[in-house]
Amino acid sequence: MAVFTAVTELQLAQWMRHYDLGDVVGFRGIPSGIENSNFFLTTTRGEYVLTIFEKLTAGQLPFYLDLMRHLAAHRVPVPDPVPLDDGKLFGILHGKPAAIVSKLEGSPELAPGVEHCVEVGQMLARMHLAGRDFAQHQPNLRSLPWWQETVPAVLPFLAGAQRDLLTAELAHQQxxxxxxxYAALPAGPCHCDLFRDNVLFAHAAPDTGHEVRLGGFFDFYFAGTDKWLFDVAVTVNDWCVDLATGRFDAARTDALLRAYQTVRPFTAAEIRHWGDMLRAGAYRFWVSRLYDFHLPRAAELLKPHDPGHFERILRERLSGAVLPGIHTSCN
Structure with a gap:
């Protein structure tokens, strides 16, 4: 279980005095995730998620929580933060920032089909457009400056072709x-981590004609102001690939990109640099997984993700294989 900070019944009871959520009837840790301590919380008023932030500071947190409230108000299905009795969206639990958000309906689909990719593509574009009037700005904290800081820390653990690839791709991305x-690419609030396990699907109503229904996007704690194309690339690199090889599944890729463009068409600059951004999306997660693997933090039963997965994806993007063309398959 990726729970860094344990919470006792007494601590939870004291914490819940700051909320108007009724009595606690259920509380358990969530095993997924490697950045925060997350717990399912059930009260007499409903179902929620309690998060204790292990890395994010109290100064950084308002961006994420206010963005979620903004998107929820614009009918984008995301967790909605619950205010404390003083109106703030987070407090301090165990000496760390903590917040409670509404729990979305559904469960992740870890083996997505075309219909799932259509739902994700459309909602990702809707989310980007809904964020255009969000007033706050915070850069993606896992973008180029973080890569430049982190790569020297992991290089001593690598040798040969891995070391060469890590340094060469950093130079390319710089x-x-x-x-x-790059400066001209459209930008705004981005999820920056929209993997299969950060999206929920619920059963569609029988009379809708749809096989699946999107329950919502969650885990916005890597979000930041970035290029929208980066968000699309991160999403496609997970939702539309064969996990064993990193190669694109043509049908899923085409479905997601077409669905996105029904809401927001890509610009000419985005089309030109689609390959560069797919590489950037793969590089970001290769670097972070290398860091988590070689320089891990202590946690209860924490198992870092395999860094080799995104190394394979990056090498596949550099292999000369034909990329899914957002200029040919989606217009």
Whole structure:
């Protein structure tokens, strides 16, 4: 279980005095995730998720919680933070920032089909457009400056081809990020971590004609202001690949990209740099998984993700294989 900070019944009871959520009838740790301590919380008023933030500071947290409230108000299905009795969206539990949010309906689909990718593509574009009038700005904290800081820390654990690839791709991304084309890419609040296990699906009503229904996006605690194309690339690199090889599944990729463009068409600059951004999306998670694997934190039964998965995806993007074309398959 990826729970870094345990919570006793007494501590929970004291904490819940700050909320108007009724009596606690259920409380258990959530085994997924490697960044925060998460718990399912059931009260006489409903179902919620309690999160204790292990890395994010009290100064950083308002961006994430206010963004979720903003998106929820714009009818994007995301967890809605519950205010404490003083109106704030988070407090301090165990000496760390903590918050309670509404629990979404459904469960993750870890073997998605075309219909799931359509739902995700459309909602991701809706989310991007809904964030255009969000006033707060916070950069993606796992973007280029973090890569530049983190790569030197993991390089001593690598050798040969791995070391060469990590340094060469960093140089490529530094040049890409410094380009005029990169500066012109549309940007706004992004999820930045929209993997299969961060999306829920619920059963569709029988009379809708749909096989699946999106329950919502969650785990916004890697969100930041970034290029929308980066968010799409991160999503496609997970939802639309064969997990064993990192190769694209053509049907799922085409479905997600077409669905996204029914809501927000890509710009000419986005089309030109689709390959660069797919590489950036793969690189971001290869670097973070290398860091978690070689420099782990203590946690209860914490198992870091395999860094080799995103190394394979990055190498696949560099292999010369034809990329799914957002200019040909989606217009």
């Amino acid at each position: 040049a890409f990020f410094a380009s005029d084309d």
